[in-house]
Amino acid sequence: MYFYLSILFSLMLASSAWAVDARTSTILSEVDDLWRGSSSHAIATLKVQTQHYSRTMTLESWSKGKEKSLTKVLKPLREKGTITLKSGNHIYTYLPKTDRTIRLSSGMMMGAWMGSHLTNDDLVKESRLEDDFDAKITFEGRRNGQNIIEFTLLPKEDAAVVWGKIVLEVEAERHLPIREVFYDEDMQVSRTFTFTGLKELAGKIRPSIMHIVPAYKPDEFTEFIFETLTLNVPIQDSFFNKSALKRHQR
Amino acid sequence: MKLNQLAFRNIFRRKRRTFITAFSVAFGVMLSVTFTGTGDYTYTNMIDTGAKMGMGHVTIEPLEYQNKPTLDKRLQKTNEILQQTRALDAIASAVPRIMGQAMFASANKNVGGAFIAINPELESANNNLFIKSLVEGKMFTSDSKRGIVVGSKLAKKLRLKLGKKLVYTTTDVHGEIISHIARVTGIFHAGVDAIDGNMVLMPLKSTQHALGYTADEVSLIAVLIHDQRQANLARDLIRTLPSVQGYAVLSWHETQPDLAGMIAMDKSMNYISQILVGLLIAAGIFNTMLMGVLERKHEFGMMMAVGLSPSTLFRLVMVECFWLALLGLMLGIIITAPWYYFLYHYGIDLSAGMGNDFTYGGVLIDPLFKARLFPESIMFILGSVFTLAMLAGAYPAWKAGRTPPIESLKTI
Amino acid sequence: MSDALAKDQPIVRLSHISKTYQQGKVQVHAVNDVSLDITQGDFAALCGPSGSGKTSLLNLIGGLDVPDAGSVWIDNVNLATLSHAKLAEVRKNRIGFVFQAYNLIPVMTAYENAAFVLDLQDIDEAEKYQRVMQVLKDVGLEGLEQRRPDEMSGGQQQRVAIARAIVTRPAIVLADEPTANVDSETAKSLLNMMAALNEQQGITFLFSTHDQHVMDKAKRIIQVHDGKIADDERK
């Protein structure tokens, strides 16, 4: 429905505003910066595998800052031209089949996003991670043949998050994310994000594949694959206007 | 010798007939008390319970809130309205509330539901059903930022326990989507799935803050009154207050049309039943009175022979009927009192023998067959049974006066 | 009250009265074209076998029944012209009734039974007491005023009935077989008492009877046969 891929990737993790020690802050900022500039343009593939179906989509997306993003479906043909716009707290969907734009209500936030294992709410929420968690390094050293740093993110008392904690592993040297595990309040694993497919994107080596497995359905997954990524592209704010949605339709 | 005295002696002489007639009347009292009493109890119980589930007997709310209860509609002079409302005699309590829809999420699941934001200082088990049915934990305090009391079914769905957190997502006053965290301080079990699986209570102050309301803004004011039957009166009274001008003031009939309809249906059933029972009682009294008159044909004939006029005879029988009815009422009170006492205090448990999974928990439908009478109802019952007895006695009395004396004398 | 009336002016006048009853499928001509006058001071007996029409005649005279033909006059008033209530008035004020048996109000004492009609007449309390006590004394029931009917013998009950009939000073006392239900000794004393009342107080009596004692005492004997008057003889 709506896909602001860059925001998803970057803000899932961290931000520069962590009120923690300098080193933690620095590394998390680096991770955060991996996919995000002041603005971005990307083409990505989304693969969803469930018990009932598997599907592949190609998406094109633009973002500016944290609050604005626009995602358009390129493939398959059946959904081509579907556009999702996130502007601040508002989410709009343009449906080419009906030629109508719909604003999503709060009640829809918990719906599955694009048939994947993420909810609409996940995408909105993650942009607030930095305000919601305290981070600290809980492990440094070798694990699974790699030198890693493990961060544990604990939600702040007031934070509107459902997780008990988030554990993030990054490569010790390049500070590239390896794995991010979400725990529920009883500290049971709820879902796991794995980052692979290192390749050069926007002039730097970054993971290009994000693989999400829900703990309660281990046979299913959702996967994002970056095909291209350009950071800091010039985009007008008006690009993200609701009234501009129809214009994007080609 | 006065008719009264004569009637009295007749009543005492024919003890069996007197007893049977009085018993018919007494039974009428008992039946009416049972029917009316259970009705009075059940309706009051349902109405009060309904009122305690959020809207009160009388609701002060923004115009159009009834049709489309969205969070952008709100009352703005809450304190002023509260002050003026509480000054009215009929009002038991008036409490500010915010009611809205929200999504509730835990790490496990998310579900849609509704919240009621309350000020726990103003609310208690007496005016809030949810507080009454709290089964675990306790109510949050009025200053609580994150306290939340959830329904048992909702807690189960989200796998929540006391102290666990819950994220609610809703739309604030500007139409923006907002999310906040809350921690479970208590769990209530009202016994109705639609409520236990949907409802949460939240602190008014923090909810106002979260939604962008000022401290003087709420969705509605729920007014509870001492006697639910005065709801429309109270509503009209409140409507005249200067502070509520521009707002809607509705009684429970309007805010809970389903309940009002159901009660109306049940009441109409009860009326019909009562009419039938009334007919039965009248038949019983008529029967005994008529038999009594037929039996005494000879006596009446002789009285008429010595000069008693038909109208005097009619009066005599009516006076007897009057005392019989009065006696019956007294007997009725005597036999009904323990029965009523039993129904009042214990009731008959209708849920017994109906399986263990049957938990009503006092909401909407009480599994107890209980009775409670309004003082007016008592007067009404005694009055109507008495009238019934007198009416049933009228024909036999008339008949007694009409029988030609010669006919009466022949029946020796 | 009778002083104003001439001795031979009839208290009761029956003029060609007839009465037919339907008993099952049979028509019974209980009274068949009877004309009769009863005058002040009569002590008359209607005699005849049972079924001859005596009781019917008494009922017609007392206004308890209405004749099919002819008219009944009491004090020169035609009963046929009176309403139920007026008829009750006449019975109350002008006629005293004495029946065979079961003729007292069971819930009342002897005094109250005797006073019953006076009660209906709204007589002043003191006068009532005086009259009732006098009458009870006259019929020989002094000291039994507070007895209930079921506490008295048949003769005593009949005395109460007679007391009740005469206490209003009626123009005539109608007595239907007054001695039929009592033994002969009692019957004799009842009759003597009534004869004395007739003699001393001039009360007019009309009995129906087939009792020889009564007939012997009667000053006028009216023989009734098949609803007709066969003979009317004054002694």
Add this chain to the structure above:
Amino acid sequence: MHILQLSLRNTGRNKQRTAVTVLSMAFACAIMILFSSMMAGMIQGSERQIVEMNIGDIQIHPQGYRDDPDIYKRITDTAHILKQLAQQGIKATPRLYAFGLMATHGTSSGAQIRGIDMQREQTVTKLHQHVAVGSWLDKTKPKAVVLGKKIAATLGVTIGDELIFVGQSADGFMANDIFYVQGILKAVSDGIDRSAVFIAEQTFRELMAIPSGTHEIVLRRPTPQTDLTQLTTQVQNLVPEYEVKNWKKLMPAIARLLETADIQSLIMMSITYIAVATIILNAMLMTVFERMHEFGIMKAIGVRPWQIVRLIYTETLIQTLLASTIALIVGWWVANYFSIHGIDMSAIMDGSVSMGGLAFDPIWYTYVTYESLFTPIVFLIVMAMLAVMYPAWKAAWIKPIDALHYR
């Protein structure tokens, strides 16, 4: 003289007394018949309304569907099942469900879309008669929807307005389409009022990419007399792999509510029966005691006590049978009248009424059952026989001399 003959003559002799006794018993009994029929009518009527409106008598679901309504849990051999049910004379209809968003002019609401087989649905439920404004779905308009009362209010739509549905189809794609409001229902049940959107089955299948299978099969008893539990078992045996539940299991709260009403009416009935019993007792006591003198004479001329008991009992039987016949005819006639014409209670209640979230009709019909007809009759006879015991005993063993003076 034969006792029966004597009793008959006695009964006929004092017509007035017999009439008063018989009529008062008949009256009480007829009222009880009417009352029982009304109670039965209330219970049965409520049940019928619940069942007819939407949920049917029995529903078949895939295992676990009700706990977690997942569009992938489907009954795969629907056509086969429907055919088999039809062979047994059971009417049934398939249904499909999915959740999504209904949106219009800036407002939106979560909705449950319901794919309906228009033809079959009409044979099973009365939803199509419950349209408040507009009309029910019809075949010629595949893009038409009928909405629940409250969701229509939430969306602020009226007939002819456009609605956009967005959801996720079974193949993971986005399901979206434009629909037009064809009708808005009256209050049905809370769930339907708040979120139901009815669309044609074929439209649903195309929209949600579900070419086959159904989520629910709803069926109705062939006749109202069919035993529900038995039929449930029968259907379960037919489709052992699916969950088969009757409405009482599907809506336990309502079923309990009706059971409670049943018990309540039972209490009311027993109290009322006691009232009737006093009438009968009264009538019997009066008739016998009034004739004590007569029984005294009979005893005096040598009739044995048991013969008197038999005489009284025979007379009582004659009277109660007379009363029963009258009561049966009158009670039946009145109850039957109201079962056809109904008692209109709309004067007391306005419009349609819902109870526990289910809509009810303001016209109350009686329901004449064998029970409602004969329970009062049997009760009458039994009560009369019991009631006459004491006076009969008294009459049989009284001393003749006392009886002659009996007042």
